[in-house]
Amino acid sequence: MSQTIIWTIAILTVLGLLLAIILWFIAERFKVVEDPRIDEVEKVMPGANCGGCGFAGCRAFADSAVKAPNLDNHYCPVGGNEVMQKVAAILGHEVKEKAPMVAVVRCNGTCEARPTVNDYDGLASCKVKAALYAGDTGCSFGCLGCGDCVNACTFGALSMDPVTGLPVVDETKCTACGACAKACPKGIIELRPKGPRGMRMYVSCVNKDKGPAVKKACANACIGCSLCEKTCTHGAIVFENNVAYIDPSKCKLCRECEAFCPTGAIHAVNFPKPLDAAAVKARVQERKKKAAEAAAAAKAAQEAPAKPIEKEA
Amino acid sequence: MNRTFSIGGVHPHDSKISRECAIEPLPIPETVWISVAQHIGAPAKPIVAVGDTVKVGQPIAEPGGFVSAYIHSSVSGTVKSIAPRKDLAGNAQLCIEIQVEGDEWLESIDRSDILKTDFTDDNKAIVEKIRQGGVVGLGGATFPTHVKLTPPPGKVCERLIINGCECEPYLTSDYRTLLEKGREVVVGTAILKQVLGVDTATIAVEENKPEAIAYLNKLLPEMRKISTKYAGISVMSLRKRYPQGGEKQLIDAVMHRQVKSGGLPIDVGAVVQNVATALAVYDAVQKNKPIIDNSVTVTGECFPRQANLLVRVGTPLQYIIDYLGGFPAEAVKVISGGPMMGKAISNLDAATVKGTSALLFLTEKQTRRAPESNCIRCGRCAEACPMGLEPFLLNPLARAGMTDELEKNAVQDCIECGCCLYSCPANIPLLDSIRQAKAQVMGILRARAAAAKAAAGK
Numbered sequence: 001m002s003q004t005i006i007w008t009i010a011i012l013t014v015l016g017l018l019l020a021i022i023l024w025f026i027a028e029r030f031k032v033v034e035d036p037r038i039d040e041v042e043k044v045m046p047g048a049n050c051g052g053c054g055f056a057g058c059r060a061f062a063d064s065a066v067k068a069p070n071l072d073n074h075y076c077p078v079g080g081n082e083v084m085q086k087v088a089a090i091l092g093h094e095v096k097e098k099a100p101m102v103a104v105v106r107c108n109g110t111c112e113a114r115p116t117v118n119d120y121d122g123l124a125s126c127k128v129k130a131a132l133y134a135g136d137t138g139c140s141f142g143c144l145g146c147g148d149c150v151n152a153c154t155f156g157a158l159s160m161d162p163v164t165g166l167p168v169v170d171e172t173k174c175t176a177c178g179a180c181a182k183a184c185p186k187g188i189i190e191l192r193p194k195g196p197r198g199m200r201m202y203v204s205c206v207n208k209d210k211g212p213a214v215k216k217a218c219a220n221a222c223i224g225c226s227l228c229e230k231t232c233t234h235g236a237i238v239f240e241n242n243v244a245y246i247d248p249s250k251c252k253l254c255r256e257c258e259a260f261c262p263t264g265a266i267h268a269v270n271f272p273k274p275l276d277a278a279a280v281k282a283r284v285q286e287r288k289k290k291a292a293e294a295a296a297a298a299k300a301a302q303e304a305p306a307k308p309i310e311k312e313a
Numbered sequence: 314m315n316r317t318f319s320i321g322g323v324h325p326h327d328s329k330i331s332r333e334c335a336i337e338p339l340p341i342p343e344t345v346w347i348s349v350a351q352h353i354g355a356p357a358k359p360i361v362a363v364g365d366t367v368k369v370g371q372p373i374a375e376p377g378g379f380v381s382a383y384i385h386s387s388v389s390g391t392v393k394s395i396a397p398r399k400d401l402a403g404n405a406q407l408c409i410e411i412q413v414e415g416d417e418w419l420e421s422i423d424r425s426d427i428l429k430t431d432f433t434d435d436n437k438a439i440v441e442k443i444r445q446g447g448v449v450g451l452g453g454a455t456f457p458t459h460v461k462l463t464p465p466p467g468k469v470c471e472r473l474i475i476n477g478c479e480c481e482p483y484l485t486s487d488y489r490t491l492l493e494k495g496r497e498v499v500v501g502t503a504i505l506k507q508v509l510g511v512d513t514a515t516i517a518v519e520e521n522k523p524e525a526i527a528y529l530n531k532l533l534p535e536m537r538k539i540s541t542k543y544a545g546i547s548v549m550s551l552r553k554r555y556p557q558g559g560e561k562q563l564i565d566a567v568m569h570r571q572v573k574s575g576g577l578p579i580d581v582g583a584v585v586q587n588v589a590t591a592l593a594v595y596d597a598v599q600k601n602k603p604i605i606d607n608s609v610t611v612t613g614e615c616f617p618r619q620a621n622l623l624v625r626v627g628t629p630l631q632y633i634i635d636y637l638g639g640f641p642a643e644a645v646k647v648i649s650g651g652p653m654m655g656k657a658i659s660n661l662d663a664a665t666v667k668g669t670s671a672l673l674f675l676t677e678k679q680t681r682r683a684p685e686s687n688c689i690r691c692g693r694c695a696e697a698c699p700m701g702l703e704p705f706l707l708n709p710l711a712r713a714g715m716t717d718e719l720e721k722n723a724v725q726d727c728i729e730c731g732c733c734l735y736s737c738p739a740n741i742p743l744l745d746s747i748r749q750a751k752a753q754v755m756g757i758l759r760a761r762a763a764a765a766k767a768a769a770g771k
Contacts, residue, residue, distance in 0.1 A: 118659045119645075121682045123745035125712075131749050133659050134403025209405075 037090055038062045044086040045076060050154050052077045052177025071095050077191075078155075078175040099193040101176035103157070103169050107143040107188045108204040108265060110164035113219040114139055130185035138217030141207040143167070143188055152183035171198065193248045198270035201246055201253060203228075205265045208241040222265040228257035231284060256284055315520050317552035318565040321699035323732045325555055325653065327521055328482040331612040331619035336489045338606075338623040339636060341416060345388050345627030346398055346408040346664040347373065352455040354380030359409055365392045369418040370603055372447075373409055382457045383447035384409075387605040387625035389417040401630075401649050401663045402656065408664070411627070422602045428496050429599040430539050436508045439598055446597025447604050447667075452476055452558065452587030453650065455668040458594065461586070462508050464579045471582030473514040474567050475502050475591050478551060478558035480519060481651025484671050486608040487588045489621045491518070491525040494592050495532050501591035503542045504598050509584055514546045515567050516588075521553045555653060556730040560585045562699050574726050589670075604667050609633070613674030615643040627664045633672065634661070644674040645681075653731045683740040694733035694743055700726045704733035704743045711750030716757055719750050725758060727751045 041062035049057035053076050055064055065074045071093045076083050081097050088095035120129060120136045126148040134140035145165045150158045157173035158180055160166070167180075171194070181189040188206055205222035207214050214221045224242035236250035237257060246257070246266070258266045259280035268275065350356040355378035367373060367386040374384035390413040397405035418424060434442065444459040464470055475498070479487040491498060498516075506514045518526050529548040536543040551557055551566050561572045563585055570581040578585055586594075589607065596602040609624045617638040624633060630647075634640050640661075648655040650671055658672075694704035702723060710719050727747055734744040 118657075123742040125746070125749070128745045128749045131752055132402070132656070132745075134399070136659070140399070140403050140405065 035066050037066050040090050041065055041087050044079075044083060044090070046078045046083065046175075048078050048154060048175070048177075050078060050175070050177040050179060052175065052179065066091060077101060077177050080175075101191045102171055102174050102194045102200075103176060103178075103180050104190050104192045104200075104202050105143070105149075105167050105169060105188060106190055106202065106204050106206050107166060107186075108220040108267070109137065109139055109142040109218045110166060110220065112164075114142060114217060114221075126183075127185050139207055139209075139214070139221065141186060141188075141209070142205075142218065142221075144186065148183045148185070149180035149189055152179040154179065195248070195253070195270070199253055199268070200248065200270070201251055201255065201258065201266060201268045202248075203244045203246055203265055204267045206243060208243055210242055214242075220263055220265060222261075223263055225262060227260045227262065228266060231256045231260045256280055259284075315550050315552040316566050316569075317554045318557060318562040318699060319569075319571075320701055321697050321732060322554045322556065322562070323697050323735050324553070325482050325735065327553075328614075328652075329485050329488070329521070330483070330614065331610050331621055332485045332488060334485070334489070334619050334621050336486070336493055336608050336621045336623050339625070339628065339633060341388055341413055341625055342628050342632045343413055344393070344629075345411050345413065345625060346629065347384060347387065347411065347627035348398075348400060348406045348408050348664070348666055349374045349384055350406050351384065351626070351666040351668065352382045352449040352457055354378060354382070354457060354460075356407065357381055357384045359395050359407070361386075361392050361395075361409065363392050363394055366390070366414075367392060367411060369416065370422045370601075370605055371419055372445075372603070373411075376444075376457075380457055380460055382449050382459075383445060383603065385447055385603040385605055385626075386411060387627050388413045390414040399660050399663060400666075401658045401660060403659045408627075423600040424602075428500070430496075430500055430536070432500075432504055432507075432542075432598060434598070436510075439504060439508050442598045442601075443594055445603070446593070446601075448590065448593045448597050449604070449667055450587060451589035451593060451604075451607060451668060451670070452585075453654065453668060453670065455666075458586070458590055461584060462505070464509075464584070468579045469582060470509045470511050470579060470584050471513070472568060472584075473502070473506050473509055473511050474563055474583055474585045475505075475514060475516040475588060476558055476560075476563055476585050477516055477518040477522075477525065477588040478563060479522070479588075480553070480555045480557040481653050481655070482555075483612050483673050484610050484651050485612070486610045486621050486670055488522050488525055490588055490592055490608060491522070492528055495525075495528055496536070497595045498588055498591045499529075499532060499536050499543065499546060500599065501593070501595035502546055503536075503540075504594055505584075505586055505591060506545065507542065511584075512545045516546065516548045517551055517557075517563055517567055518548060519553045519557060520550050526550050556699055556728065556732065559699065559728050559730060561728070574723055607665075607667055607669065609665065609669055610671040610673075611637055612671065613641070613644065613676075614679075615641045615676050616674045617641060624665055624669070626667055629664050630658065630661050630672065633665075641674055643676045645677045646675045646679075648673040648675065653735065654729065682742070685741050686739045688739055688741060691738060693736040693738065697732040697736040699730060699732060700728055702727060704737075704747060707747050707750065708741060708743050711746040714750075714753075716750075716754055720754050720757070724751050725754050 042059050045058035047058055053061050055061040084095045114137045116136045117138050118136050124146045126144040126146040129144045135144050143166050147160050149167050155173050155175055157170045158167050161168050176191050203222055207221045211223040214223050222243050226239055228244050229237040229239050234250050234252050236247045238245045255268055255275055258268050259277040357374035358377050359374045361373045368389045371386045372383050373386045388411055390411045393412045394410040398408040400406045440459050440462055448458040449455040477491055502514050556562055560578055564578055564583045572581055593604050606623050606625045609622050611620045647658045649658050688705055707724050729748050731744050
């Protein structure tokens, strides 16, 4: 009886040891070496798996970030600078501060300003609609209003305004992942720097048609009059294809362009006070007058010394 | 029992209410706008300048690539502007605006009605004439004909099929062309037959056009007596079924051969050309007349006057409508083409192009879509699909943007015939989403092919 027990224990012990050795060999042979930092980085990521960074998800981002020599090509728009600091600390890299961004809808064609010229009763999808035709308004560049951007947003930051028929971005929720910008077939949504205290200016129109055609299609559109470009003293306004664009890196938020825009296509958001257009216009006119006077004086000064020389001769 | 294609298809109501209207030439408008992008492939490049005077039939734009076509002036007059203008769908296209002055044709064009049955040019010269004539497939796709007549090396064509099915409801322009220009179509067929080096050509006509079939059956023996070049051309009556006029369906119906997914008709030894294209080929080769006009069916139950018009390319739609008595009050939708595959027009200021085959006016009742409800998995769409696809599966995949799965389920084979949408009892806009997904997948496939080509080049 006792012999049976001893044998059993002995066989099982030997068998266990043998299997343990085999397992150990296999584990050694087929070891997957994974950097433990990948797990650490993944832990500090927001875990939204939105793909806003350009990688398939947070894990893919962490994997790539660990392998990369620096963090120049890695930025989590959702976590922002805070998360990037943590990632940099884990990996021992330096990370440059990036200005926080926000999605901006560059179409101002409300139902009122941009009347519909035909009815669309197909599938409620901007992608489908854009593939079919130019849209149900006279503007072939503007918002199609089916809300593909709203569906693309995983953070609930976008909603359609039933009155204007345009998407509205909730700044507090927007993480600038860029999913909406990708979803928009018309390329209306742009990621722009949030600006100091959220103050920013942008041209809320992308219509490339010529002035008269634009005016016919939409009352709020950029008609390409270039008044803003002439007013801007910072060289922040770029004019291309009959539409103005404000370069956020150069814009000093002086709101002069806004005051001069005849259609209200230039939008300024989060400013503490409403724009006093008359005062700004007066200011600009005064400046122009002074500049003209100065130019005239300079011209006179240039011509003045020329005369005595003539006399001497 | 007449032949037809083997799978899918639907039987929409015929509604060919303009079938008795003879083709009448539309008076020339005061101004025409001729688009340089009237065909599949690269847009043509304008070769005239503002202020130039042009004659009817004068080339005004040259091909912008191999798959592209010449564009000719459809009127005589002065070029007023070359600028973007909104097309039928509201998208801007470069158009050449010509102010009409008189109706002076190029001297080289034979304007007589005399039938020229003899053609002596060699094949190369014929293809060049077709290219110079700006001939494109007038069945709807507007694919440059000279490209189709140059099969890739190693492929042998066994049969030419002339597509006279006109399976779309309402459309009658091909039918009228067969009745009124049957002889010219047969000569065009013989020319195409010679270029392709085939012995047999079949003019396929659906059985709902018995007059056309009888006329051709009477005509062909007469033509055969004139020359041996007309031997081997026959008429085939096909059972009425939509989308029989689809290239792959027609080959299936006539030859009982199936074109594989991603394949071309030439892979199974067939080349399909439309009746109107055959006529355009006759005009280009025998009469030196490029495509400057095409027959357009203007129809719809609510439209005051049904008509088959011979319209100069670039005529504004509004001009055609005004000529026939103005926009009907009950009409809410105008379609360019047939009700199944045609596209709704969002801009009536637009001008016609070579491929404009019909203007169809539909009332609210005829056109308004019923609200969408849930898929009940009845499988009618899969039964109706002539390409053997499963629209009920493709639709959710398309809406979810699952391109890999869509590709596996052959969304790229969709011919956009609309049978699925037509047969769906739940009014699900199946084609809307599938068409968009197809475009997306085709883009991926093209990018992949380009990448593979680039890799092979290295």
